[in-house]
Amino acid sequence: MRKTYSRQIQPGLAFRNFRIAGSLLLAGLLLQGCKPLPPSKPASEFTQQEARGSAVFQAHCARCHYPTTTQGLHGPGLQALTKMKAMPSGAPPTDARITQTILYGHGMMQPVAVSDTDLRDLLAYLHTL
Numbered sequence: 001m002r003k004t005y006s007r008q009i010q011p012g013l014a015f016r017n018f019r020i021a022g023s024l025l026l027a028g029l030l031l032q033g034c035k036p037l038p039p040s041k042p043a044s045e046f047t048q049q050e051a052r053g054s055a056v057f058q059a060h061c062a063r064c065h066y067p068t069t070t071q072g073l074h075g076p077g078l079q080a081l082t083k084m085k086a087m088p089s090g091a092p093p094t095d096a097r098i099t100q101t102i103l104y105g106h107g108m109m110q111p112v113a114v115s116d117t118d119l120r121d122l123l124a125y126l127h128t129l
């Protein structure tokens with residue numbers, strides 16, 4: 001009697017487990033797809049260097065790039081730029097590559113002339129995005 005019972009119930013249980021595992025997997029995939037960007041550092045917590053970098057950004061970059069979203073203006077939005085695996089071009093967002101983009105331009109972006117100090121401050125700021 002007991003044997004028959006367990007035979008009847010087991011296929012159902014296995015199917016339910018499979019469905020639960022499937023939904024968890026799906027939920028995980030969906031979450032991954034809509035994963036929000038890591039938060040930017042609030043301006044109120046900026047170091048002096050980051051604050052100076054923010055001013056450099058306003059003066060030289062803001063007319064073409066939003067810092068608070070990845071939506072494009074004239075160029076791509078730069079939120080979380082240094083926390084991404086790759087920049088829109090596919091290049092890794094290292095300080096060296098970003099410096100190269102700024103000083104020598106990239107594709108449609110013209111070179112931007114900034115002093116060494118401004119560049120260092122700007123990079124510090126870009127890391128807060």
Ligand code: HEC
Pocket residue numbers: 057060061062063064065074075076081087088089090091098101102106107108109110112114
């Ligand atoms: C006149 C508009 C303009 C200005 C000013 C400008 N950019 Fe850009 N930027 C662009 C455009 C357009 C692109 C896209 C280039 C392409 O992929 O062809 C771009 C791309 C980039 C990229 C992505 C590069 C990649 O490899 O995908 C970074 C990072 C960037 N800009 C940073 C900056 C910074 C920092 C400043 C300020 C020093 C700045 N830009 C100033 C227009 C501008």
